[in-house]
Amino acid sequence: MKIGVLALQGAVAEHVKLIEKAGAEGIAVKKTEQLSEIDGIIIPGGESTTIGKLMRTYGFMEELRNLSAQGKPVFGTCAGLIVIAKDIVGQPEAHLQLMNIKVARNAFGRQRESFETDLPIKGVAEDVRAVFIRAPLIEEVGPDVDVLATYRDQIVAARQGHLLAASFHPELTDDERMHAYFLEMVRETKQEGSPC
Numbered sequence: 001m002k003i004g005v006l007a008l009q010g011a012v013a014e015h016v017k018l019i020e021k022a023g024a025e026g027i028a029v030k031k032t033e034q035l036s037e038i039d040g041i042i043i044p045g046g047e048s049t050t051i052g053k054l055m056r057t058y059g060f061m062e063e064l065r066n067l068s069a070q071g072k073p074v075f076g077t078c079a080g081l082i083v084i085a086k087d088i089v090g091q092p093e094a095h096l097q098l099m100n101i102k103v104a105r106n107a108f109g110r111q112r113e114s115f116e117t118d119l120p121i122k123g124v125a126e127d128v129r130a131v132f133i134r135a136p137l138i139e140e141v142g143p144d145v146d147v148l149a150t151y152r153d154q155i156v157a158a159r160q161g162h163l164l165a166a167s168f169h170p171e172l173t174d175d176e177r178m179h180a181y182f183l184e185m186v187r188e189t190k191q192e193g194s195p196c
Helices: 012-021 032-037 048-057 060-069 079-084 177-192
Strands: 002-006 025-029 040-043 074-077 085-088 099-104 115-121 125-132 137-141 146-151 154-160 163-166
Touching (some): 002 012, 002 032, 002 177, 012 025, 012 177, 025 032, 032 060, 040 060, 040 079, 048 079, 060 074, 074 079, 079 085, 099 163, 115 154, 125 146, 125 177, 137 154, 163 177
Parallel strands (some): 002 025, 002 040, 040 074, 074 163, 085 099
Antiparallel strands (some): 099 137, 115 125, 146 154, 154 163
16 A cells, blocks of 8 residues: 655645554655556645645645545644645635634644643554644534544544544644554445445
8 A cells, every 4th residue: 555645735644654663665755747656645734724725726625635535544643734735724724625624723722732642542442642732623523524623622623424534733742543454444445446
Protein backbone atom coordinates (compact mmCIF):
# COMPACT_ATOMS: atom_id res chain seq x y z
CA MET A 1 0.00 0.00 0.00
CA LYS A 2 1.14 3.49 -0.84
CA ILE A 3 -0.06 6.33 1.37
CA GLY A 4 0.49 9.92 0.32
CA VAL A 5 1.12 12.87 2.63
CA LEU A 6 0.22 16.22 1.08
CA ALA A 7 3.58 18.00 1.16
CA LEU A 8 2.61 21.66 0.83
CA GLN A 9 3.16 22.50 4.52
CA GLY A 10 3.34 20.75 7.89
CA ALA A 11 5.01 17.73 9.48
CA VAL A 12 5.28 15.64 6.32
CA ALA A 13 8.39 13.57 7.22
CA GLU A 14 6.90 12.67 10.62
CA HIS A 15 3.73 11.31 8.97
CA VAL A 16 5.77 9.33 6.43
CA LYS A 17 7.81 7.81 9.27
CA LEU A 18 4.70 6.60 11.14
CA ILE A 19 3.04 5.31 7.94
CA GLU A 20 6.14 3.18 7.39
CA LYS A 21 6.22 2.10 11.05
CA ALA A 22 2.57 0.98 10.59
CA GLY A 23 3.57 -1.13 7.57
CA ALA A 24 2.93 0.84 4.36
CA GLU A 25 4.96 3.00 1.98
CA GLY A 26 4.75 6.74 2.68
CA ILE A 27 5.04 9.22 -0.19
CA ALA A 28 5.42 13.01 0.07
CA VAL A 29 2.93 14.33 -2.50
CA LYS A 30 4.10 17.56 -4.13
CA LYS A 31 2.44 17.23 -7.55
CA THR A 32 -1.11 16.30 -8.54
CA GLU A 33 0.19 13.58 -10.88
CA GLN A 34 1.34 11.61 -7.81
CA LEU A 35 -2.26 11.18 -6.63
CA SER A 36 -2.86 8.40 -9.16
CA GLU A 37 -0.08 6.31 -7.50
CA ILE A 38 -1.52 6.30 -3.98
CA ASP A 39 -4.22 4.34 -2.12
CA GLY A 40 -5.02 7.05 0.44
CA ILE A 41 -3.77 10.45 1.58
CA ILE A 42 -3.05 12.34 4.79
CA ILE A 43 -3.50 16.11 4.87
CA PRO A 44 -1.21 17.23 7.69
CA GLY A 45 -1.28 20.12 10.14
CA GLY A 46 0.09 23.57 9.41
CA GLU A 47 -1.98 26.66 8.70
CA SER A 48 -5.30 25.83 7.02
CA THR A 49 -5.64 29.14 5.12
CA THR A 50 -2.11 28.74 3.70
CA ILE A 51 -2.69 25.07 2.80
CA GLY A 52 -5.97 26.05 1.10
CA LYS A 53 -4.23 28.76 -0.95
CA LEU A 54 -1.39 26.41 -1.97
CA MET A 55 -3.88 23.68 -2.91
CA ARG A 56 -5.67 26.14 -5.20
CA THR A 57 -2.38 27.42 -6.67
CA TYR A 58 -1.08 23.92 -7.47
CA GLY A 59 -4.37 22.45 -8.72
CA PHE A 60 -5.03 20.10 -5.79
CA MET A 61 -8.63 21.12 -5.02
CA GLU A 62 -10.39 19.26 -7.82
CA GLU A 63 -7.88 16.41 -7.85
CA LEU A 64 -8.32 15.69 -4.13
CA ARG A 65 -12.10 15.85 -4.49
CA ASN A 66 -11.80 13.30 -7.32
CA LEU A 67 -9.59 11.06 -5.18
CA SER A 68 -12.20 11.15 -2.40
CA ALA A 69 -15.04 10.54 -4.91
CA GLN A 70 -13.21 7.33 -5.94
CA GLY A 71 -13.57 6.21 -2.30
CA LYS A 72 -9.87 6.51 -1.51
CA PRO A 73 -9.43 7.31 2.20
CA VAL A 74 -8.47 10.83 3.31
CA PHE A 75 -7.13 11.60 6.81
CA GLY A 76 -7.00 15.23 7.95
CA THR A 77 -4.97 16.08 11.07
CA CYS A 78 -5.23 19.48 12.82
CA ALA A 79 -5.26 21.97 9.91
CA GLY A 80 -5.98 19.01 7.62
CA LEU A 81 -9.22 18.46 9.55
CA ILE A 82 -10.21 22.06 8.73
CA VAL A 83 -9.30 21.54 5.06
CA ILE A 84 -11.64 18.52 4.65
CA ALA A 85 -14.59 19.97 6.65
CA LYS A 86 -17.83 21.03 4.92
CA ASP A 87 -18.21 24.07 7.20
CA ILE A 88 -15.79 26.34 9.08
CA VAL A 89 -17.15 28.64 11.80
CA GLY A 90 -16.88 32.31 10.75
CA GLN A 91 -15.67 31.49 7.24
CA PRO A 92 -18.07 31.85 4.29
CA GLU A 93 -16.39 29.20 2.18
CA ALA A 94 -14.72 25.98 3.30
CA HIS A 95 -11.91 24.25 1.37
CA LEU A 96 -12.44 20.68 0.08
CA GLN A 97 -15.89 20.33 1.71
CA LEU A 98 -15.62 16.54 1.91
CA MET A 99 -16.62 15.64 5.46
CA ASN A 100 -20.00 16.42 7.00
CA ILE A 101 -18.61 18.33 9.99
CA LYS A 102 -18.51 21.93 11.20
CA VAL A 103 -15.19 23.01 12.72
CA ALA A 104 -13.89 25.93 14.76
CA ARG A 105 -10.33 27.04 14.08
CA ASN A 106 -7.86 27.58 16.97
CA ALA A 107 -10.58 26.47 19.39
CA PHE A 108 -7.99 25.58 22.05
CA GLY A 109 -6.35 28.99 21.88
CA ARG A 110 -2.86 30.08 20.93
CA GLN A 111 0.45 28.22 20.65
CA ARG A 112 1.19 28.59 24.39
CA GLU A 113 -2.04 26.73 25.19
CA SER A 114 -0.67 23.64 23.44
CA PHE A 115 -0.78 20.41 25.46
CA GLU A 116 -0.52 16.62 25.31
CA THR A 117 -2.88 14.01 26.74
CA ASP A 118 -3.78 10.33 26.44
CA LEU A 119 -7.15 9.80 24.75
CA PRO A 120 -9.40 6.77 24.38
CA ILE A 121 -10.15 6.55 20.64
CA LYS A 122 -12.90 4.24 19.43
CA GLY A 123 -11.51 1.43 17.29
CA VAL A 124 -7.89 2.41 18.01
CA ALA A 125 -6.93 2.17 21.73
CA GLU A 126 -7.71 3.49 25.19
CA ASP A 127 -4.48 5.48 25.56
CA VAL A 128 -3.54 7.21 22.30
CA ARG A 129 -1.07 10.05 22.89
CA ALA A 130 -2.54 13.22 21.38
CA VAL A 131 -0.60 16.46 20.84
CA PHE A 132 -2.81 19.56 20.55
CA ILE A 133 -1.18 22.66 18.99
CA ARG A 134 -3.54 25.59 18.24
CA ALA A 135 -6.00 22.80 17.61
CA PRO A 136 -9.40 23.08 15.94
CA LEU A 137 -12.55 21.47 17.35
CA ILE A 138 -15.37 19.63 15.64
CA GLU A 139 -18.44 21.59 16.74
CA GLU A 140 -21.10 19.65 14.84
CA VAL A 141 -21.27 16.31 13.01
CA GLY A 142 -23.76 15.06 10.45
CA PRO A 143 -25.85 11.91 11.03
CA ASP A 144 -23.41 9.85 8.91
CA VAL A 145 -20.38 10.81 11.04
CA ASP A 146 -19.07 8.55 13.80
CA VAL A 147 -17.48 10.34 16.78
CA LEU A 148 -14.26 8.49 17.71
CA ALA A 149 -12.90 10.65 20.54
CA THR A 150 -13.80 13.56 22.80
CA TYR A 151 -11.76 15.73 25.13
CA ARG A 152 -13.69 17.49 27.92
CA ASP A 153 -16.94 16.66 26.10
CA GLN A 154 -15.72 18.25 22.85
CA ILE A 155 -15.23 16.21 19.66
CA VAL A 156 -11.59 15.78 18.63
CA ALA A 157 -11.70 12.76 16.27
CA ALA A 158 -14.36 11.47 13.87
CA ARG A 159 -14.90 9.22 10.87
CA GLN A 160 -17.32 9.33 7.97
CA GLY A 161 -16.90 6.27 5.73
CA HIS A 162 -13.52 6.71 4.02
CA LEU A 163 -12.85 10.08 5.71
CA LEU A 164 -10.96 10.40 9.01
CA ALA A 165 -10.31 13.58 11.01
CA ALA A 166 -8.35 14.40 14.17
CA SER A 167 -7.91 17.75 15.94
CA PHE A 168 -4.51 16.67 17.23
CA HIS A 169 -1.13 15.72 15.74
CA PRO A 170 -0.70 11.91 15.88
CA GLU A 171 2.55 12.25 13.89
CA LEU A 172 4.33 14.17 16.68
CA THR A 173 4.57 11.03 18.83
CA ASP A 174 6.12 7.58 18.35
CA ASP A 175 2.64 6.01 18.49
CA GLU A 176 1.66 4.69 15.06
CA ARG A 177 -1.77 3.36 16.08
CA MET A 178 -3.81 6.18 14.46
CA HIS A 179 -1.86 5.61 11.26
CA ALA A 180 -2.45 1.85 11.54
CA TYR A 181 -6.19 2.55 11.90
CA PHE A 182 -6.06 4.66 8.73
CA LEU A 183 -4.17 1.87 6.90
CA GLU A 184 -6.97 -0.51 7.90
CA MET A 185 -9.47 1.90 6.31
CA VAL A 186 -7.37 1.87 3.13
CA ARG A 187 -7.24 -1.95 3.20
CA GLU A 188 -11.04 -2.16 3.52
CA THR A 189 -11.52 0.22 0.59
CA LYS A 190 -9.11 -1.73 -1.61
CA GLN A 191 -10.94 -4.99 -0.83
CA GLU A 192 -14.32 -3.48 -1.68
CA GLY A 193 -12.86 -2.16 -4.93
CA SER A 194 -15.60 0.42 -5.32
CA PRO A 195 -16.32 3.94 -4.08
CA CYS A 196 -17.83 4.25 -0.60
